[in-house]
Amino acid sequence: PAAKYSLVKHIRLVGMLLIVYSKPELHEHITNVSVDTVGTGIMGKLGNKGGVSVRLRFHASDLCFVNSHLAAHAEELERRNQDYGEICTRTNFVTFEREDMSSLPSRVLKIKDHESIIWLGDLNYRLSGLDTNQVKQFVKLNNLNQLKNYDQFQQQRNQRRIFVGFEEGDITFQPTYKYDPGTNTWDSSEKARPPAWTDRILWRGESIKQRAYRSHMDLVVSDHKPVSAFFSANIKVIDKSKRQKVREEVLKKFDMLENDFLPQVMVDTTELIYGTVNFMESVSQTLTIANTGQVQAQFEFIQKPGESSYCKPWLTVEPFSGCIMPGEKCEVRISMEVDKRTAHSLNAGKDQLYDILVLHLLGGKDIFITVSGEYVKSSFGCSIDSLVRLKVPVGQLTPGQVLSLQTKEYNKIPKDYLVEGESGYQIPKEIWLLCDRMKTLGLDKENLFLQPGNRKEMVLIREWLDSGQPKESPDVSVHSLAESLLIFIESLREPVIPYSMLGRCLESSSNYLQCKQIVSQLPIHHKNLFHYLIGFLREVLKNSFCNALEPKILAALFSSLILRDPSEQAPRARIMLEHQKKKTNFIYLLLTNALTE
Numbered sequence: 001p002a003a004k005y006s007l008v009k010h011i012r013l014v015g016m017l018l019i020v021y022s023k024p025e026l027h028e029h030i031t032n033v034s035v036d037t038v039g040t041g042i043m044g045k046l047g048n049k050g051g052v053s054v055r056l057r058f059h060a061s062d063l064c065f066v067n068s069h070l071a072a073h074a075e076e077l078e079r080r081n082q083d084y085g086e087i088c089t090r091t092n093f094v095t096f097e098r099e100d101m102s103s104l105p106s107r108v109l110k111i112k113d114h115e116s117i118i119w120l121g122d123l124n125y126r127l128s129g130l131d132t133n134q135v136k137q138f139v140k141l142n143n144l145n146q147l148k149n150y151d152q153f154q155q156q157r158n159q160r161r162i163f164v165g166f167e168e169g170d171i172t173f174q175p176t177y178k179y180d181p182g183t184n185t186w187d188s189s190e191k192a193r194p195p196a197w198t199d200r201i202l203w204r205g206e207s208i209k210q211r212a213y214r215s216h217m218d219l220v221v222s223d224h225k226p227v228s229a230f231f232s233a234n235i236k237v238i239d240k241s242k243r244q245k246v247r248e249e250v251l252k253k254f255d256m257l258e259n260d261f262l263p264q265v266m267v268d269t270t271e272l273i274y275g276t277v278n279f280m281e282s283v284s285q286t287l288t289i290a291n292t293g294q295v296q297a298q299f300e301f302i303q304k305p306g307e308s309s310y311c312k313p314w315l316t317v318e319p320f321s322g323c324i325m326p327g328e329k330c331e332v333r334i335s336m337e338v339d340k341r342t343a344h345s346l347n348a349g350k351d352q353l354y355d356i357l358v359l360h361l362l363g364g365k366d367i368f369i370t371v372s373g374e375y376v377k378s379s380f381g382c383s384i385d386s387l388v389r390l391k392v393p394v395g396q397l398t399p400g401q402v403l404s405l406q407t408k409e410y411n412k413i414p415k416d417y418l419v420e421g422e423s424g425y426q427i428p429k430e431i432w433l434l435c436d437r438m439k440t441l442g443l444d445k446e447n448l449f450l451q452p453g454n455r456k457e458m459v460l461i462r463e464w465l466d467s468g469q470p471k472e473s474p475d476v477s478v479h480s481l482a483e484s485l486l487i488f489i490e491s492l493r494e495p496v497i498p499y500s501m502l503g504r505c506l507e508s509s510s511n512y513l514q515c516k517q518i519v520s521q522l523p524i525h526h527k528n529l530f531h532y533l534i535g536f537l538r539e540v541l542k543n544s545f546c547n548a549l550e551p552k553i554l555a556a557l558f559s560s561l562i563l564r565d566p567s568e569q570a571p572r573a574r575i576m577l578e579h580q581k582k583k584t585n586f587i588y589l590l591l592t593n594a595l596t597e
Contacts, residue, residue: 009097011035011052016121018052018067031100032057034093034109040071040083042452042483042557051087051121055114057103060236061207064114066091068121071452074194077152079452080124084162088112106298107321116205116233119166122224125153126196127175135194136186139174151197166202169213169229176215176225184217199227207234263364264293265324274336274373277353279380279462280455280487282337287369289332289359291324298323298362299330312355314342315371336373340491341567343381348406348493377402378466379430383493384525387428391419393468406493427529430465433473434485435536441478443539444546449557453480458487486561489533495564496530498523505563509582512589519590533558537591555588556580562587 005021008030012018022030032055039050051068068087071079093109111117127135127150138147148154148171156162175195178187187193201213212230219226268288277283291297300321301310311317316335324330336353338346345351353373360366379387379394386405394402396417404412419425457480464474465488489496497505501518508514519530537554544550563583565576 008056009033009035009054011037011054013037013039013050013052014046014048016050016052016067016069018054018065020054020056020065026058029059030056031098032062032104033097034095036091036093038087038090040086040452042450042486046450048450049083051091053087053091053093053111055093055109057100058235060103060238061116061233062109062114063233064111064117066111066117066119066121068119068123070122070124072124074126074128074152076451077125077156078454081156081162082455084123106323107319114205116203116208117166118201118203118208118231119163120201120227120229122198123153123200124198125151125156125200126198127194128152128155130194132186132192132194135175135196139195144171144174153197153200163202166204167210168200168202169210171197171213173215173217173225173227176227178223179220179225181223182220184220187223199224201227201229203231205233209233261294263295263297263361264291265297265299265361265364265367266290266292267359267367267369270368271370272334272372274353274371276376277336277338277373278376278459279338279343279378281459282335283373284333284335287332287334288329289324290329291326294326296323296325297364300360300362302358302360302366304356304358311357311371312342312351314338314346314353315355317357334371336371338375338381340380340487343378343491344383344493345381346375347377347381347402348383349403378462379428380462380465380488380491381493382406384428384496384529385523387430388424388426388525389418390424390429392417393466395467423524427525427532431485431488431529431532433465434461434481434488435532437473438478438481438485439539441481442543443478444543445478446547448478448540448547448549449482449486449554450549451479453477453483458484486557489558489561490564494526496526496533496562497564498526499564499566502563502565505586506579506582509586509589512593515586515589516593530562533562534590541591551588551591552584555591556584559583559587 004024006024006027008020008022008027010017010019034055035053037050037052039046039048041048041050049069049071051066053064053066055062055064057063066087068084070083088111091111093105096104127147129150130138135147138144153162157166175197177196177198178193179185180188186195199215203210209232210229211232213227214229215225215227217225267290272285272287274283274285289299298321301317303310310320314336316337318333318335319330322330334357338353342351346353353375355371357369357371358366359369377394377397377399382394382402383406385408389410390397390405397405397413401413401417404410410418454477457474457476460474461476461480461484464470501522504518505515508518519527522530537558540547540549540554541551560580560583563586565579
């Protein structure tokens with residue numbers, strides 16, 4: 001109780017909080033501190049699920065701490081696995097505080113790049129194959145070892161699907177979930193959730209030893225019982241005087257060899273051809289860089305003159321920089337994925353899946369890598385005006401016809417592909433199909449629009465919308481349909497509220513009558529779609545007793561899709577927050593007034 005600690009860093013994402021303290025006398029030895037957050041909720045944005053991370057260098061050892069909250073519910077096993085993978089993939093330590101230039105990382109660090117890792121949190125893995133009473137009977141008989149055989153988390157680790165290389169101490173305490181808050185009594189609500197070890201602490205690293213692993217039954221604030229662990233770890237400490245002496249000797253040798261040895265590398269190919277690429281489906285290839293010289297080779301993919309990034313937005317390169325020792329190789333993963341940000345420019349012919357990457361070798365020559373693919377045009381990323389004119393699925397059109405559709409050159413498209421008359425459908429048929437299928441499956445589902453969809457199911461939905469096959473909608477969940485609807489709206493070439501009217505909407509966001517007047521002045525097809533979406537959200541809210549959705553939640557979720565900022569004019573963080581509040585209020589006023597009229 002009398003111990004004193006100094007705050008190193010804290011990071012928060014909604015309900016996830018991670019705080020790192022140290023003893024004051026150790027504080028000066030902690031450098032290169034960095035944090036990151038990853039939201040894995042709906043559309044990979046919301047922070048109700050995800051992870052927060054802190055990394056630091058203590059003396060000469062790199063440590064990483066991760067706190068995560070994965071997807072809930074017993075049946076969401078695959079989603080939990082996916083959340084874990086997303087946190088590992090998307091966590092990037094880029095900016096560093098309390099920099100030590102002698103050990104500052106030269107590249108973006110991932111969680112896996114640390115020699116010691118502590119991972120904790122509500123991982124939400126449940127006990128499979130047992131009902132509530134059976135679990136309670138195991139606990140009552142203190143037969144915990146047999147009960148662990150039903151633990152989803154242990155099963156997935158044994159299959160090497162998650163937390164490969166991590167260790168967990170022996171669990172000697174009863175399940176930490178779920179209790180009536182304020183008591184030590186199992187969940188007595190109508191749902192009567194089966195107990196489970198949802199709260200875990202794991203570690204990875206040869207130098208770490210766990211000394212204690214326990215739960216705290218005396219803490220009754222939550223429906224979970226907290227768990228804690230005590231570790232000891234060996235830390236590398238640098239002898240600065242010896243390091244300086246070695247450094248000076250190395251520099252002398254390098255000075256002597258500088259003119260005799262230049263870095264040289266070879267790549268296994270200078271042309272990567274990806275074939276056909278579909279919307280929302282990532283394809284990857286590996287580029288192997290081999291150091292054929294006598295000295296280490298530092299490489300980096302650099303920007304071409306006049307461009308803001310080293311690659312197109314539909315392309316990712318990992319790692320984009322690195323160092324290769326003589327005789328060694330480095331594999332670079334180059335991935336191509338068309339998403340809601342990039343689909344519209346490809347559909348409209350303003351961009352194509354072609355780029356030239358410049359592989360720069362420090363002290364050596366540049367190597368040019370050509371990357372190409374053929375994008376399969378999709379209804380995702382088309383304009384509202386073009387979609388309402390089209391009677392058949394987009395997949396029946398040739399790439400040239402899709403381009404003509406976007407440029408309104410309808411005379412280049414077969415007449416039987418188009419809706420008769422100049423006006424076309426009231427709204428895009430794809431949005432109607434998504435909403436209609438959601439109504440069929442039921443708008444009363446819990447966590448509607450908040451629970452992420454299944455990626456494989458969402459690919460089936462895209463194929464259904466683009467090809468019209470199968471004629472009946474695919475067998476998918478309402479959550480996959482809901483997320484597909486959100487992505488479809490956000491990927492529209494021009495948002496439901498055109499960019500040119502965004503400023504007026506923000507200015508009028510506190511006045512219902514002015515908001516209503518702006519809507520009445522929208523282009524006809526945009527206005528029709530806006531009214532349809534508001535009507536659909538009204539239907540969703542009629543089921544709020546079951547789906548637990550409120551007007552504010554829906555307004556916040558849909559406002560950023562219906563009223564989008566132009567990508568090239570993204571405001572600063574503080575202004576963006578103010579704009580988001582105004583956007584939410586704009587939708588909220590029209591949604592709630594529409595409900596009361």
